[in-house]
Amino acid sequence: MRVQTQVRKLNRLVPVLIGAALLLLLSNTPPIGSGSNPFIAALYFIEIGSGQPLLHEVEVVVLHSIDWGEPRRARPGEAVIFLASEVRRVGYDGEVKLKVPRGNHSMSVYWADGRFVPFRTNIVVDKDLRVIVKFTEVRLRPEAFTMLAEVTRGTTTLTVTFSVFRLNDLYLAPPIVRYVTTSGELRAVPPVSRPDAVSVLPYSIRPRSLMTLDSESMNLEGEVAPTTLSINLELPGIAATILSDSYIPMLVMDHLVQPLERA
Secondary structure (H helix, E strand, O other), X not given: OHHHHHHHHHHHHHHHHHHHHHHHHHHOOOOOOOOOOHHHHHHOOOOOOOOOOOEEEEEEEEEEEEOOOOOEEOOOOOEEEEEOOEEEEOOOOOEEEEEEEOEEEEEEEEEOOOOOOOEEEEEEEOOOEEEEEEEEEEEEOOOEEEEEEEOOOOEEEEEEXXXXXXXXXXXXXXXXXXXXXXXXXXXXXXXXXXXXXXXXXXXXXXXXXXOOXXXXXXXXXXXXXXXXXXXXXXXXXXXXXXXXXXXXXXXXXXXXXXXXXXX
16 A cells, blocks of 8 residues: 555656756757757747647638639538548538647648549648639530441441640540431430530540650650540441530639738
């Protein structure tokens, strides 16, 4: 019993002894900026006594636009944010507000229906921040169509040719094709598409996967030149004319990090 009492007394003395040692070390160390020990500098970023990490507010706003038009905020639950071990869906204002520990963090933004490729980046949280993530669907207009009728099968093999100025960080969805058959019927592939809606198919194609051995992205002067690519697809029926509003959906993702200003 006497031994247990002595152990409890020693346990109470440990924090006091540690505090005294730190004070002695600080009093005999030159100021930061005059060759001080990095360990002492690190102490200024710790909230001593709270046992909690320093937290900052991070506001994540998710936007979507078509052909660089006026962006709209994501609808409730339409986007999901992963940040600092938190998983949150956007609310009615297309945003999420989180309390995030100071430091480096990876962040991912997913479209809930899986249509868009997830956006991923790293952010440094050292103050209250606003992170704006934008998904833009760019509708590439094809440069040429080549049609090969398969009369016995009642289908048309279509080759869509187009150009892009960069190959990295871009994703494509299968082409949206509207056409008229030899019987005068108006058709669309995929069958359901609206001009005010995003692609109905996921962005599953990387431009580099479409490159051929003779693809070239540099001109003779070493300047960046567009790369010509092509996609093949099968159209039901015998196509007579491809309409001009056909396009290839291309996904561009970018983000902006800025200090969070308070009113």
